[in-house]
Amino acid sequence: MRGGIVIAGGGLAAQRAAETLRRGGYDGRLRMICAEHHRPYDRPPLSKEVLAGVEHGAFRPAAWYEEHGVELELGVAAAGLDCRQRAVSLADGRELRYDRLLIATGSRPRRLALLDGFANVHTLRTLDDARALRTAIVDGGRLVIVGAGFVGQEVAAAAARAGVQATIVEAAAAPLQALLGIEVGSWFAKLHRSHGVEVILGTEIAAARGTHHVEALMLRDGRRLACDHIVVGIGVDPDLAWLAGSGLDPTGVAVDADGRTAAPDVFAAGDAAATYDPVLRRHVPGGHWESAVRQGVAAARAMLGREPQRSAPASFWSDLYDTRVQYLGNARLADETAIDGDPAARDFAITFTRDGAPVAVLLVGRPHELPNARALLAA
Numbered sequence: 001m002r003g004g005i006v007i008a009g010g011g012l013a014a015q016r017a018a019e020t021l022r023r024g025g026y027d028g029r030l031r032m033i034c035a036e037h038h039r040p041y042d043r044p045p046l047s048k049e050v051l052a053g054v055e056h057g058a059f060r061p062a063a064w065y066e067e068h069g070v071e072l073e074l075g076v077a078a079a080g081l082d083c084r085q086r087a088v089s090l091a092d093g094r095e096l097r098y099d100r101l102l103i104a105t106g107s108r109p110r111r112l113a114l115l116d117g118f119a120n121v122h123t124l125r126t127l128d129d130a131r132a133l134r135t136a137i138v139d140g141g142r143l144v145i146v147g148a149g150f151v152g153q154e155v156a157a158a159a160a161r162a163g164v165q166a167t168i169v170e171a172a173a174a175p176l177q178a179l180l181g182i183e184v185g186s187w188f189a190k191l192h193r194s195h196g197v198e199v200i201l202g203t204e205i206a207a208a209r210g211t212h213h214v215e216a217l218m219l220r221d222g223r224r225l226a227c228d229h230i231v232v233g234i235g236v237d238p239d240l241a242w243l244a245g246s247g248l249d250p251t252g253v254a255v256d257a258d259g260r261t262a263a264p265d266v267f268a269a270g271d272a273a274a275t276y277d278p279v280l281r282r283h284v285p286g287g288h289w290e291s292a293v294r295q296g297v298a299a300a301r302a303m304l305g306r307e308p309q310r311s312a313p314a315s316f317w318s319d320l321y322d323t324r325v326q327y328l329g330n331a332r333l334a335d336e337t338a339i340d341g342d343p344a345a346r347d348f349a350i351t352f353t354r355d356g357a358p359v360a361v362l363l364v365g366r367p368h369e370l371p372n373a374r375a376l377l378a379a
Contacts, residue, residue: 003096013104013106050130081103157321205219251274
């Protein structure tokens with residue numbers, strides 16, 4: 001091998017792939033392209049510990065990469081891919097040849113065009129984003145969060161703990177309605193309201209008032225929201241514009257169970273990968289923390305010629321105020337739900353079933369039940 005293995009990306013999937021390769025005996029050249037200037041780090045703490053003022057470190061110390069022969073290319077992004085020449089172009093003009101390539105460049109936050117260019121509008125995807133938003137929260141004032149997904153809710157919880165006047169604006173009739181349904185989603189709205197967060201549902205941002213800074217947002221229902229800072233949390237898209245012209249889909253790279261793409265010796269993992277959904281009958285991009293771990297490991301094992309491991313149900317967790325929320329499986333498949341416990345006491349479990357078979361579980365305040373939930377879905 002002349003080019004060895006190149007990992008395009010510096011997130012969780014990329015890190016787990018590098019660790020698996022070295023642990024599995026791969027001793028060839030291994031390079032990791034990181035668009036950020038920071039060593040690979042975990043993202044879930046950005047909307048939790050980092051916003052609360054706790055600094056967050058990298059997955060591994062710098063010495064680990066030196067000891068394991070992992071060449072980090074920090075502060076430079078992948079800019080192009082030539083599958084025929086087996087070459088990745090970098091934003092600084094260089095070109096890296098590879099024998100095998102892992103595409104793991106993650107995702108980028110969706111933006112609202114009408115809020116672009118304002119100095120007090122934030123997204124939350126990187127460590128630098130989190131630090132900037134933390135400063136905004138410390139400064140106090142009025143914070144508007146556009147979108148009631150898990151990230152938007154975690155920002156609202158952090159703001160409320162810091163004494164900031166926070167408002168969530170969500171286009172759907174309930175937070176997480178598309179994922180969990182309106183009844184379960186409404187519980188999340190009540191949770192935030194109980195902590196002093198204003199939750200406005202069923203409307204969107206119509207216009208922004210201000211010059212360099214947004215001073216007020218106009219909603220489609222006619223309301224006006226004065227604000228000092230805004231967080232846009234309306235989801236993410238795969239960060240794959242650099243694949244244009246490569247023959248691979250820049251909206252999500254279709255992969256098999258081992259992470260293989262249609263291009264020879266090219267793999268994809270994490271948010272960059274589009275996995276097959278048997279219900280939708282097509283490949284769909286995106287995933288969560290657990291998916292990135294599993295896919296990064298699977299791609300590395302395939303490069304090593306190892307047998308694939310049995311995959312676990314997709315899972316996600318969040319801390320909202322003093323309550324741990326854990327979600328496993330795919331509730332979109334469900335046709336019925338069963339609740340055990342007391343939602344008012346923040347101590348309950350919801351099992352989502354389809355034709356009587358469990359397809360997802362939501363745990364609120366019950367972290368001890370996670371192994372049982374995993375076993376239930378695995379069975």
